[in-house]
Amino acid sequence: MSNRLFVFTGGTSGPWRVISARTLAGEGLQEVGRLHVRGADESPPAGASQWSLQGITSNERYVERAEKEQLVARQEGLARPEASCAALIPIRKSAAWWALTQDERRHILEEQSHHIRIGLEYLPAIARRLHHCRDLTQPEPFDFLTWFEFAPEHGNAFDLLLERLRASPEWQYVDREVDIRLTRDMA
Template structure:
């Protein structure tokens, strides 16, 4: 997979209207009325905030999981998916001191992160952006899209993930809910 850089820009304009922002863990973020997704990492001016990430290869999945995800994962930008959520997450220093195989064990063997997510496909499309190596304030930028009638299922997905052992390692999480304007 080719790496793709994306900037999430919170400001006065954009195709997504921000309907709510709340800190789940740690500090929140400056308020903005809209969100724009822009290709690349260029600095945005006169905005409340900008978060940058890269979509790259899947880092914690095995081959069987990758194939299963590919068979049911819908693409982003579906016309019926008028709702979205951007959830930036930062993990603790203790998380990053673990070896990759230890992190994988927490993610899937203990927390069932991938299995939980699979249960909500194809209703909820998702894409993960890595930001830690870019020096951003969050390690991951998680982007979800879904139809309004799947909002309750999305809430259930979040509730299941947030009680898993993996979330013991989250020290900052902000939930930004959006509706498509254009």
């Protein structure tokens, strides 16, 4: 199995407790109380599951070399002890987005929306990992699963990050989005 394939299972078990789930565009997901995140080669969680989403980590598609170097230099890893808050944000973009060429999407993403520049402002406080769903052989209901982790004191900064991104021209192409907020149970 690939260590790049991740499965997000919403149900009755898992270390992440769902605080809220808000549908921002399109169809929502069934309400759950817990979330389990695992690599595809790990055992599924015990307990009942209502839904399962999977995505694979991949190469950066729209980032230029200088931007990548900045991101790598500032990004901190996931699973930091102090990062007890998280968000899973599954997103699907419209057919109009996918009809654009790679360079047209890059232009909207960074030249118009400043997606990367905005994200850099919130590093290292907010860590993230992007999972691509369109790269999988089986169809998934979303194009991307974005996983964020942050300490409770950075919750307002995370909200501001999302507000700025959602106000950008890029978000005109989002036709399904769910914002799931979580907190990790401390052992």
